[in-house]
Amino acid sequence: xxxxxxxxxxxxxxxxxxxxxxxxxxxxxxxxxxxxxxxxxxxxxxxxxxxxxxxxxxxxxxxxxxxxxxxxxxxxxxxxxxxxxxxxxxxxxxxxxxxxxxxxxxxxxxxxxxxxxxxxxxxxxxxxxxxxxxxxxxxxxxxxxxxxxxxxxxxxxxxxxxxxxxxxxxxxxxxxxxxxxxxxxxxxxxxxxxxxxxxxxxxxxxxxxxxxxxxxxxxxxxxxxxxxxxxxxxxxxxxxxxxxxxxxx
Ligand code: 13P
Numbered sequence: 322x323x324x325x326x327x328x329x330x331x332x333x334x335x336x337x338x339x340x341x342x343x344x345x346x347x348x349x350x351x352x353x354x355x356x357x358x359x360x361x362x363x364x365x366x367x368x369x370x371x372x373x374x375x376x377x378x379x380x381x382x383x384x385x386x387x388x389x390x391x392x393x394x395x396x397x398x399x400x401x402x403x404x405x406x407x408x409x410x411x412x413x414x415x416x417x418x419x420x421x422x423x424x425x426x427x428x429x430x431x432x433x434x435x436x437x438x439x440x441x442x443x444x445x446x447x448x449x450x451x452x453x454x455x456x457x458x459x460x461x462x463x464x465x466x467x468x469x470x471x472x473x474x475x476x477x478x479x480x481x482x483x484x485x486x487x488x489x490x491x492x493x494x495x496x497x498x499x500x501x502x503x504x505x506x507x508x509x510x511x512x513x514x515x516x517x518x519x520x521x522x523x524x525x526x527x528x529x530x531x532x533x534x535x536x537x538x539x540x541x542x543x544x545x546x547x548x549x550x551x552x553x554x555x556x557x558x559x560x561x562x563x564x565x566x567x568x569x570x
Contacts, residue, residue, distance in 0.1 A: 324528050326544060327484055327551040328352075328567045329360035329383060329445060330558025331413060331532075332367075341367035344559065345374035351564025352380060357551065359567055360411050361558070362445070365399055372408035383411030383445065386419060389432035401440035412437050413553075415447045415471060417490045427470035434471055438479045445484045445530070445553060446471055448511070452491035460489075461510045468514050477519040481526035485511055486553040492533025494555055498543075504531040505546035512548050537565030544569050 336344055341363060352359045362383035363371045372382050388398035404412060414437060415430040425433075430446075437444045448467040450460040464487070472480060487507050492499050499507075508529045516524035531543050532553030543549055557563055 324526070324550045325358055326356065327358040327360065327528050327530060328540075328563075329362055329411065329413075329484075329486075329530065329551070329553050330563055331362045331385065331416070331553055331555050332364060332558060333385070333418070333555060334364060335559055336364065336367055338367050338370045342370050342374050345371050345380075347561065348563055349375065349378050349380065351561055352567045353378070354567050356570075357567050360445075362411065362413050368404070368407050368409060381410040382408060383413060384409050384442075385413045385416070387412050387414070387433060387437060387442070389429070389436040391436075401436050401442055404442060405440050409442065411443045411445055411484070413445045413447065413486075415467075417447060417449055417488060417493065421490075427467060430471045431473050431475075434475060434483075438475065438483070443483060445486050447486045447488055447532070447553070449488040449490050449493075449533075455489065455491065460507065464507060464511060465514045468511060469518065472518065477523045480515060480519055481523050484528045484530060484550075486530040486532045487511060488532035488553060494534070496534050498534040498539050499531070501542050501546060504543055505548055508546065508548035535566060537562040537569075540566040540569040 360381045360383045362385050384404050387401050391400050414433045419425045434444050448464050450463050454463050489499050512524045528550040530551045530553045531549050535552040535554045536557045
């Protein structure tokens with residue numbers, strides 16, 4: 322069965338709750354699609370208002386992070402059951418900004434992936450190499466290490482339901498998109514890694530996004546690749562261009 326495309330906007334740390342409502346109302350009519358799953362991954366404080374503002378549309382709301390305990394003395398953190406109760410369906414886990422600035426390591430990300438799945442959230446698990454790693458020729462080794470570490474103890478059935486986002490760090494927010502060939506090559510490599518870890522059916526089911534300077538002009542070519550099932554979009558998800566990305570055909 323053909324995989325359904327999924328385009329997710331990662332709003333990062335942008336949009337106050339009132340700005341978020343305005344943006345959602347602007348984007349909603351532009352992102353209507355029968356073929357593509359659309360997600361707005363919004364700052365935690367915007368979740369309630371955006372969940373309200375997407376009612377009656379097919380857009381799902383995602384979070385950008387979660388903590389791996391259900392409740393307790395973890396000041397400042399947000400638990401999976403809180404996200405679920407607020408109407409969140411997806412959660413970005415292991416974005417390179419969280420890995421780098423907030424020192425999230427693969428052992429922690431593995432706990433977060435398992436907690437999200439246990440709660441019924443769909444993880445958008447991010448991986449990606451630095452420019453230095455690409456130049457050293459270790460891109461695929463690194464990505465395989467990330468995927469294998471982040472999925473320890475996760476079942477085939479769970480993996481089939483999740484989304485993996487390949488985001489080369491050097492392409493994030495730089496306007497420098499990976500070439501279509503580079504993006505396809507790594508997304509294919511991720512699928513092969515899943516096939517080795519699990520089986521072919523699981524590898525065929527998992528959805529793999531490309532992220533890094535995706536825009537209305539390059540989405541069609543990227544998403545036409547056999548192993549690229551959509552995009553995780555930063556800057557362009559805050560503008561009308563996001564509608565072009567969703568309706569890329
Ligand atoms: P840009 O689309 O702004 O390059 O960001 C990509 C990204 O990090 C999405 O998670």
